[in-house]
Amino acid sequence: SAVISQKPSRDICQRGTSLTIQCQVDSQVTMMFWYRQQPGQSLTLIATANQGSEATYESGFVIDKFPISRPNLTFSTLTVSNLSPEDSSIYLCSVEGGGSNSGGLYNEQFFGPGTRLTVL
Amino acid sequence: DAKTTQPPSMDCAEGRAANLPCNHSTISGNEYVYWYRQIHSQGPQYIIHGLKNNETNEMASLIITEDRKSSTLILPHATLRDTAVYYCIVRVGNQGGKLIFGQGTELSVKP
Numbered sequence: 520s521a522v523i524s525q526k527p528s529r530d531i532c533q534r535g536t537s538l539t540i541q542c543q544v545d546s547q548v549t550m551m552f553w554y555r556q557q558p559g560q561s562l563t564l565i566a567t568a569n570q571g572s573e574a575t576y577e578s579g580f581v582i583d584k585f586p587i588s589r590p591n592l593t594f595s596t597l598t599v600s601n602l603s604p605e606d607s608s609i610y611l612c613s614v615e616g617g618g619s620n621s622g623g624l625y626n627e628q629f630f631g632p633g634t635r636l637t638v639l
Numbered sequence: 640d641a642k643t644t645q646p647p648s649m650d651c652a653e654g655r656a657a658n659l660p661c662n663h664s665t666i667s668g669n670e671y672v673y674w675y676r677q678i679h680s681q682g683p684q685y686i687i688h689g690l691k692n693n694e695t696n697e698m699a700s701l702i703i704t705e706d707r708k709s710s711t712l713i714l715p716h717a718t719l720r721d722t723a724v725y726y727c728i729v730r731v732g733n734q735g736g737k738l739i740f741g742q743g744t745e746l747s748v749k750p
Contacts (some may be wrong), residue, residue, distance in 0.1 A: 523682075552737065561726070562683065562740040577737075611682050613738075627673070628738060630682030 521546055521614050523631035531637045532602050539598045540634045542612035547592035549616025552628070553585070556609040565610075568595040602638045609633040642666065643727045648745045651721075657714040659744050661727030664708040670731050672703060673738065674712045676723040683726065683740075686712065717748045 522545040532538050542551065551568040565585055566574040574587035589595040599606050615628045644662040651657040663672065673688040687694055687701045689710075694701040700713040714721055726743040 554740075561742050562738075564737050564739065567737065613682075627685040627688065629685065632682050633680075 521548060521629040523612065523614060523629055525610075525612060525631040525634050527634060528632065529635040529637075531639060533639055534603055536602055537598055537600045538602065538636060539596050540610055540612075542595045542597070542631055544593045544614050548614040549592075550614065551589060551595045552613045552615075553587060553595070553597045554611045554613065554630075556611065556633070558607070562611065565597070568597075568612075599636065602636075604638045607636055607638045609635050642670075642729045642739070643741050645725075645727055645741060645744045647742065648747070650747050650749060651714075651717045653719060653748055653750050654716055657717040657721065657746060657748070659712040659714075659725050659727075659746065660709065661711070662709045663727070663729050666707050666729050667731070670729045672701065672707075672710050673728045673730060674699070674701065675726045675728065675738075675740075676721075677726070677743070678720075678723040686725075717746075719748050719750065722746060722748045 524543045526541045530538055553565040554562045555565055556562045564577050565580045566576040566587055568574050568587050568589040570589045570592055584600055586598045611630050611633045613628045613630045642663055642665055671688050671690050674686040675683040676686055677683045687696055687699050689701045689703055691703055703710045724743040724745050726740050728738050
C-alpha cells in the first residue's frame with residue numbers, strides 16, 4: 520500500500536491568515552484528492568488535484584479559498600486561505616492509481632493521517 | 640449526496656461477528672460497493688470492495704444481495720481495535736474516481 524505523510528500534523532492559526540498543507544506519497548500515483556472533515560462530521564471531498572493542470576473542485580469549494588498545487592506525481596499542497604473559525608477541521612489527502620510493489624495498480628484509495636487545523 | 644444508508648450506531652461483543660448493513664437501493668450496474676473505516680483521529684482505512692459477487696479478504700467479508708440493493712460487511716471475530724466508524728460507499732468503476740462519504744455506522748466493540 521502507499522505510504523502518505525502530511526505536514527503539518529496540526530496547527531493553530533489566526534483568523535485572516537493562510538495555512539498550506541503538504542501531502543507526500545512514497546510512490547508515483549495517478550490521482551490525488553483533498554478532503555475536509557469538520558468536527559463530528561463525515562468526510563467531504565474538496566477537490567481532485569491534477570498533475571500539470573488546475574484542480575477540479577467540488578460544488579461549494581472554490582480555488583480562491585482552497586488553492587491546490589500538484590507539481591509531480593508524488594506531491595500536492597492544499598492552501599486554506601483567509602482563515603475563519605469555520606475552517607477548523609481535519610484536512611486529509613488521499614491517493615489512488617499508483618503502482619504496487621507487485622506491479623499491479625491500486626484500486627482503492629489510501630488516506631493520509633490528516634492535518635488538524637484550529638482557527639482562533 | 641451519499642447514495643447509501645447505514646444505521647448510525649451498533650454494538651458488538653468482543654469475539655463475536657459484527658454484521659454491518661448498508662442500503663444502496665439506487666445503485667447502478669457499473670457502481671461498486673466500497674467499505675472503509677475510520678478509527679478515531681486517523682485517516683480512513685480501506686477494508687474491501689465488490690461489484691456483485693461476495694468478497695473476502697484478511698480483514699472482512701462483503702455480502703452483496705442478488706439485486707445489489709443492499710450489502711453487509713462482516714467482521715468475523717470483532718476485537719476492541721475494530722471500534723471505529725464504518726463507511727459504505729458506492730462509486731462508478733473500481734479504479735480512480737471520487738468517494739462520497741455518508742455518515743457511516745459507529746461500531747462499538749465491547750468486552
